[in-house]
Amino acid sequence: MPSHDVLIIGAGLAGQRAALAAAQAGASVAIISKVHPVRSHSVAAAGGINAAVSVDDDWRSHAYDTVKGSDFLGDQDAIEVMCSEAPKEVLHLEHIGVTFHRNDSGQLDLRAFGGASVKRTAYVADITGQAILHVLYEQLMKHHETVDRYEEWFVTSLIRGENGDCHGVVARDIRTGRMEVFAAKSVILASGGAGQAFKPTTNGLICTGDGIAQAYEIGACLMDMEMIQYHPTTLVENGFLITEGARGEGAHLLNSEGERFMEKYAPNKMELASRDVVSRAEQTEINEGRGVGPDKSGIYLDITVVPKKRTLEALREIVNIGKDFAGVDITKEPILIRPGQHYIMGGVKTDVDGQAPGIPGLYAAGEVACVSVHGGNRLGANSLLDTLIFGRRSGEHAAERAKHVEMPKVGLEKLHEDEQRIKEIIGRDKSGRRVSEIKDELGTTMNQYVAVYREEEGLQKAHETVRRLKEEAKTAYVDDQGTVFNQDVLGAIELGYMLDVSEAIVVAAIDRKESRGAQFRVDYPDRNDEEWQKHIDITRNGDDVPEISYSPVTITQWQNEERKY
Amino acid sequence: MAEFKLKLRRYNPESGDAPYWQEHTVELEPHRSVLEGILQAKARDDGSIGVRCSCKAAICGSCGVRINGKPGLACHTHLDEALHTAKDGETIVVEPMGNMPVIKDLIVDMDAVHWKKIQRVTPWLINEEPIPEREYVVPRESMVDITQTMACIQCGACVSDCLSMEVDPLFVGPAALAKSYRFVGDPRDAAQEIRLKDLAEDPHGIYDCTHCFKCIEACPKGVAPMSQIMRLRRISGNDYHIVDRNNGDRHERAFVSLIRDHGLLWEAELLPRSYGGDSWFGKFHPSAGAELVSSLPAITKALLRGKVTPMGALKPHNIPAEDLKQVQRIYETVEGREERVEFNLYISGKDEDLAEAPATEEASA
Ligand SMILES: Cc1cc2nc3c(=O)[nH]c(=O)nc-3n(C[C@H](O)[C@H](O)[C@H](O)COP(=O)(O)OP(=O)(O)OC[C@H]3O[C@@H](n4cnc5c(N)ncnc54)[C@H](O)[C@@H]3O)c2cc1C
Ligand code: SF4
Ligand code: SF4
Ligand code: FES
Numbered sequence: 001m002p003s004h005d006v007l008i009i010g011a012g013l014a015g016q017r018a019a020l021a022a023a024q025a026g027a028s029v030a031i032i033s034k035v036h037p038v039r040s041h042s043v044a045a046a047g048g049i050n051a052a053v054s055v056d057d058d059w060r061s062h063a064y065d066t067v068k069g070s071d072f073l074g075d076q077d078a079i080e081v082m083c084s085e086a087p088k089e090v091l092h093l094e095h096i097g098v099t100f101h102r103n104d105s106g107q108l109d110l111r112a113f114g115g116a117s118v119k120r121t122a123y124v125a126d127i128t129g130q131a132i133l134h135v136l137y138e139q140l141m142k143h144h145e146t147v148d149r150y151e152e153w154f155v156t157s158l159i160r161g162e163n164g165d166c167h168g169v170v171a172r173d174i175r176t177g178r179m180e181v182f183a184a185k186s187v188i189l190a191s192g193g194a195g196q197a198f199k200p201t202t203n204g205l206i207c208t209g210d211g212i213a214q215a216y217e218i219g220a221c222l223m224d225m226e227m228i229q230y231h232p233t234t235l236v237e238n239g240f241l242i243t244e245g246a247r248g249e250g251a252h253l254l255n256s257e258g259e260r261f262m263e264k265y266a267p268n269k270m271e272l273a274s275r276d277v278v279s280r281a282e283q284t285e286i287n288e289g290r291g292v293g294p295d296k297s298g299i300y301l302d303i304t305v306v307p308k309k310r311t312l313e314a315l316r317e318i319v320n321i322g323k324d325f326a327g328v329d330i331t332k333e334p335i336l337i338r339p340g341q342h343y344i345m346g347g348v349k350t351d352v353d354g355q356a357p358g359i360p361g362l363y364a365a366g367e368v369a370c371v372s373v374h375g376g377n378r379l380g381a382n383s384l385l386d387t388l389i390f391g392r393r394s395g396e397h398a399a400e401r402a403k404h405v406e407m408p409k410v411g412l413e414k415l416h417e418d419e420q421r422i423k424e425i426i427g428r429d430k431s432g433r434r435v436s437e438i439k440d441e442l443g444t445t446m447n448q449y450v451a452v453y454r455e456e457e458g459l460q461k462a463h464e465t466v467r468r469l470k471e472e473a474k475t476a477y478v479d480d481q482g483t484v485f486n487q488d489v490l491g492a493i494e495l496g497y498m499l500d501v502s503e504a505i506v507v508a509a510i511d512r513k514e515s516r517g518a519q520f521r522v523d524y525p526d527r528n529d530e531e532w533q534k535h536i537d538i539t540r541n542g543d544d545v546p547e548i549s550y551s552p553v554t555i556t557q558w559q560n561e562e563r564k565y
Numbered sequence: 566m567a568e569f570k571l572k573l574r575r576y577n578p579e580s581g582d583a584p585y586w587q588e589h590t591v592e593l594e595p596h597r598s599v600l601e602g603i604l605q606a607k608a609r610d611d612g613s614i615g616v617r618c619s620c621k622a623a624i625c626g627s628c629g630v631r632i633n634g635k636p637g638l639a640c641h642t643h644l645d646e647a648l649h650t651a652k653d654g655e656t657i658v659v660e661p662m663g664n665m666p667v668i669k670d671l672i673v674d675m676d677a678v679h680w681k682k683i684q685r686v687t688p689w690l691i692n693e694e695p696i697p698e699r700e701y702v703v704p705r706e707s708m709v710d711i712t713q714t715m716a717c718i719q720c721g722a723c724v725s726d727c728l729s730m731e732v733d734p735l736f737v738g739p740a741a742l743a744k745s746y747r748f749v750g751d752p753r754d755a756a757q758e759i760r761l762k763d764l765a766e767d768p769h770g771i772y773d774c775t776h777c778f779k780c781i782e783a784c785p786k787g788v789a790p791m792s793q794i795m796r797l798r799r800i801s802g803n804d805y806h807i808v809d810r811n812n813g814d815r816h817e818r819a820f821v822s823l824i825r826d827h828g829l830l831w832e833a834e835l836l837p838r839s840y841g842g843d844s845w846f847g848k849f850h851p852s853a854g855a856e857l858v859s860s861l862p863a864i865t866k867a868l869l870r871g872k873v874t875p876m877g878a879l880k881p882h883n884i885p886a887e888d889l890k891q892v893q894r895i896y897e898t899v900e901g902r903e904e905r906v907e908f909n910l911y912i913s914g915k916d917e918d919l920a921e922a923p924a925t926e927e928a929s930a
């Protein structure tokens with residue numbers, strides 16, 4: 001049985017950063033990922049990473065923008081930690097080799113991003129996530145003697161010991177089908193978001209909420225689950241993301257009348273207001289008949305106003321995306337976009353060291369976690385920062401913890417249970433529905449009722465559907481009976497995760513009877529600080545029914561104010 | 566919506582059976598990708614089809630395959646495009662990538678080949694000391710420049726059909742060498758000379774590439790591995806004056822000088838010049854003889870296949886004097902520049918990008 005001080009699940013930015021930090025602190029470390037680390041969805045992050053690195057900037061300004069962006073639901077102590085440590089982290093990345101673009105005097109260049117009061121987004125063209133992820137992986141290769149890598153291993157369960165601590169995981173080697181228990185003094189969940197519960201989404205096929213559901217399963221608390229970010233610029237064609245960097249470089253949003261409609265909604269920040277605001281504005285334009293394109297369901301993003309040379313250098317990837325996936329030359333004509341599911345602000349509730357309350361030895365960092373630095377709405381380029389800061393902090397804290405606790409003795413019960421579960425799925429007869437069908441219905445439902453505008457009736461419908469799909473998933477069948485790369489059976493397990501996560505999202509959205517950040521309730525259109533400036537916490541009470549409780553928002557220096565851009 | 570016929574190469578290592586072909590008909594709009602076609606077949610007909618994929622947007626690098634015999638990303642190839650290159654005009658043939666062992670269906674073992682080679686080039690920054698307190702201050706262009714190689718998504722498409730690797734499995738290969746340029750071109754790296762020397766002296770290193778262009782064609786991200794290899798050679802030979810034991814550098818110079826003198830390649834003169842440079846005496850360099858003998862099989866094969874005629878190889882092929890002058894003018898222009906100009910996608914763009922870029926943009930950018 002492989003045993004490590006610190007075991008990390010997920011090898012995106014959060015996981016790799018945690019692994020490097022824990023190894024540096026002297027712990028024995030392993031990192032497990034269901035795909036090769038560089039395939040992790042962090043690779044898709046385009047626009048950049050925020051940090052008050054400029055001598056003219058101040059982390060407090062970054063923190064204030066983040067608090068305001070969160071619609072006063074973010075925990076200000078956590079936001080202070082993230083923003084004050086950001087410059088050091090970005091410089092660290094620079095030192096280990098990230099090829100951040102420079103200004104003419106050779107220092108870090110910064111670009112404008114939504115919801116930010118100054119330019120503070122460091123970037124590598126529009127492949128920032130890829131550049132950082134690949135450089136971290138370079139470091140993992142460098143430190144191969146101190147970090148064991150389990151690439152293409154799928155974690156099926158977390159293990160909780162008799163004393164209630166998290167003691168390890170069960171995982172399956174995708175290549176051989178072999179199941180194994182991994183013991184660890186601490187487990188850091190860094191398994192990313194759950195975008196695949198929506199269709200369309202900007203998230204990759206691997207973003208299926210595994211970690212959120214696995215933590216929920218063993219009793220961890222989920223927080224802010226109702227807060228789902230719709231990104232303002234995703235391709236109407238197929239849901240692909242056009243980075244906010246495009247608007248940061250100066251691109252305009254236009255309606256059918258050729259009007260820069262953001263004037264009406266955010267006269268100061270215009271296209272660079274925070275994402276919930278821009279997405280709602282677009283949806284309003286579309287709903288009121290001023291959309292463009294086939295069935296008027298889109299908005300024009302006009303990048304032709306950005307100088308061509310700059311576009312080719314700094315937005316090269318979306319030039320390609322436009323050409324390859326929408327048949328549009330963005331340097332010559334506007335491109336059709338609309339709001340699309342992008343990010344999940346909620347996740348496994350943690351403190352600023354990544355610890356999940358109530359389950360010693362369990363940590364979470366990155367999109368799977370909710371610290372909560374994003375509150376009701378995440379600012380662009382704050383997520384990469386979140387993954388790195390809290391990934392590092394979790395890694396360091398878990399390494400420290402390892403010095404004081406014993407290596408747990410882990411039984412094989414969970415292993416047998418999971419082996420049994422997989423056998424059962426493979427053995428199902430073909431009387432039920434296909435996994436892919438259920439997944440499709442789930443995604444479409446979530447995108448219809450749990451999107452930019454929400455209301456009671458739709459949310460209830462969504463809940464009913466999710467409950468029904470959960471039942472149907474129990475008999476959903478797969479074709480692949482093999483052990484080598486049986487992606488089919490893993491798909492069935494992932495479907496279960498997505499259904500759990502979706503239920504938590506819907507239940508929280510029904511509960512929050514106000515409009516704040518990404519949650520806009522048509523039936524409760526105002527923010528109601530008195531009753532609702534609090535987090536919704538969700539736990540599972542034995543019987544597979546989500547249970548709701550509340551926790552206060554931590555406020556340090558910034559009092560509520562009306563949110564205007 | 567249109568119908569497309571996909572023919573997938575299937576292989577199940579557990580069955581004990583040889584690989585086989587399976588056909589699926591999918592219904593999608595023509596500009597949807599081959600990957601979406603495969604996923605539709607997987608969702609509707611047969612969930613056991615093995616294919617790695619995640620982003621569907623040519624960024625995660627998972628879905629490298631061969632389509633109608635050519636390597637590329639399944640998510641980056643439109644169905645109608647693929648139909649265009651179909652050998653029988655109607656069936657899109659999808660196979661796993663080459664040069665790497667197949668694990669199952671379209672999934673290959675990248676660790677065994679691709680990642681091993683990446684590890685070969687010491688793929689991490691060796692810092693220029695002292696590490697500054699803030700960021701390294703480096704020229705603006707330098708970071709834009711290495712973004713082209715940083716853009717590599719490690720998909721393996723270039724490795725799949727690399728000619729040199731087929732012949733010499735030990736060849737470090739296009740992706741790893743491109744990765745190496747990412748450090749050699751990085752002003753923060755302190756080990757450029759050591760890296761170059763290492764790859765020049767390695768008989769499977771930078772001089773082992775045969776300029777077949779296949780990696781440039783295959784690469785979905787414009788990394789142009791071969792161009793990066795040529796840059797490594799130029800930096801190695803011209804800037805660091807590394808003269809390798811394998812004679813790669815001299816061989817390259819011989820090529821260049823032959824074309825300057827004759828306008829065309831003169832095979833018989835190539836080897837002697839590689840060893841002796843332009844001097845007449847160098848032709849009698851002992852190792853030139855040895856190399857000539859060791860090349861005999863290749864030369865014989867070339868003669869047999871009619872690629873080279875004996876007379877043609879022994880005589881210089883001259884071109885009309887006017888044309889030769891033109892060729893030499895190119896040399897004068899290029900060699901007369903104060904600085905070597907390197908082509909880079911991110912800096913100079915492609916020809917088509919630049920075609921209509923008005924000059925005034927320069928100033929406003
Ligand atoms: C298109 C796009 C563009 C974006 N652009 C930006 C941007 O410009 N700036 C910004 O700040 N943010 C951006 N974001 C958001 C940001 O990229 C993500 O929130 C962030 O990268 C998440 O990182 P992570 O490390 O938490 O998870 P991920 O990178 O998603 O990694 C998850 C890891 O967990 C592993 N895993 C999951 N389940 C299992 C399991 N069951 N067993 C084993 N391993 C498992 C996966 O293999 C993977 O390694 C963007 C997001 C998208 C989708
Ligand atoms: S050009 Fe060189 S590296 Fe590229 S495929 Fe051909 S032989 Fe391989
Ligand atoms: S160089 Fe291009 S083809 Fe080769 S691995 Fe990188 S992205 Fe793929
Ligand atoms: S699916 Fe990511 S590159 Fe094709």
